[in-house]
Amino acid sequence: MQDLTLYDHPGSICSQMARLALVEKGVPFTRIPIDIMETNQQFEPWYVALNPKAVVPTLKIGDRIVTDTINIVNTVQALPGPDLSGDETTQSWLKRIMALHYGVLLYRNRRDADGTAPQIVSRGRYLEQLLQQRPDLATLVEARLDGNRRFQALLKDADGIERHVAATRDLVDQFAKALDRQPFLAGKTYSLADCFATAALARFTIHGFADWWADTPVDSYYGRMKQRASFAAAEVVETGTERDL
Numbered sequence: 001m002q003d004l005t006l007y008d009h010p011g012s013i014c015s016q017m018a019r020l021a022l023v024e025k026g027v028p029f030t031r032i033p034i035d036i037m038e039t040n041q042q043f044e045p046w047y048v049a050l051n052p053k054a055v056v057p058t059l060k061i062g063d064r065i066v067t068d069t070i071n072i073v074n075t076v077q078a079l080p081g082p083d084l085s086g087d088e089t090t091q092s093w094l095k096r097i098m099a100l101h102y103g104v105l106l107y108r109n110r111r112d113a114d115g116t117a118p119q120i121v122s123r124g125r126y127l128e129q130l131l132q133q134r135p136d137l138a139t140l141v142e143a144r145l146d147g148n149r150r151f152q153a154l155l156k157d158a159d160g161i162e163r164h165v166a167a168t169r170d171l172v173d174q175f176a177k178a179l180d181r182q183p184f185l186a187g188k189t190y191s192l193a194d195c196f197a198t199a200a201l202a203r204f205t206i207h208g209f210a211d212w213w214a215d216t217p218v219d220s221y222y223g224r225m226k227q228r229a230s231f232a233a234a235e236v237v238e239t240g241t242e243r244d245l
C-alpha cells in the first residue's frame, strides 16, 4: 500500500467526511493539520502548490495529489478494503450533501443585529491584504473576495438564509425517506454516503437541528453511526458550541 497523507483541519466538515472514509476503509494514514482559521496556512505557497484552490482536505497517495472531497472519498473507495460504494444513489447523495451552504448555517448565528458577521468582514479584510501581498495568488484571492462579498450580502438577507435552512431540512427529510426503507443511506451496506451524512448530521446537531429528526428513522440511524468506531477515530465533532468551529 502506498503512503497516504491527509492535509486537513480538525473541525472542517469536508475534512471530517474524508477522515470517516479513510477510517472506514481501514487504511492507515498520516494527518497533517492545516490551520485555515488563525494562521491561514492554506495560502502558504507549498500548500497552494498541492491544492490550487487553497482549501482542505487534500489527499496525497504515494506521489499523487487528490483534491475535492468527493474525488478524495471516491479515490479512497478504490483502495483495497471494505466496499463503501453503496448503490446507484451514492454519488447523488454525496453531491446533495456537499451542496448545502454550511457557511450560512454556521454564520447566521454569529451576526450582529444588522446582519453583519464580524468574522466574515474581517476575513474580507484579510483577503484584501493578501491580494496586495501575494500578487501570484490574484486570481484565487479575487474569486475569494467575490465570494466573501456575496456571503456578506446573503447574511443580511433573512429570506435567503431561510431558503438555505429549508434546503437543509429538506435534505434531512430525504434522509428519513431513504432510511425508512433501508438501514443505510445508499442501500443495505455502509457507504460513502453514510460518511457524508454522519458528518453533516453531527454539524446539524451543533446547530440545534436535532429536533428535526427526533421522530424519524434518522434518529436511530445517527445513533448507529455514532456507535461505529469510525465516529471517534475520525474525530467527528458534534459537541461544543458553534464558536468552537
Ligand SMILES: N[C@@H](CCC(=O)N[C@@H](CS)C(=O)NCC(=O)O)C(=O)O
Residues within 6 Å of the ligand: 012, 013, 014, 015, 036, 042, 054, 055, 056, 057, 067, 068, 069, 070
Ligand atoms: N469543494 C471543496 C470545498 C472545500 C472547502 O471549502 N473547504 C473549506 C473547509 S470545509 C476550506 O478549506 N476553507 C478554507 C478557506 O475558506 O480559506 C472540497 O470538496 O474539497
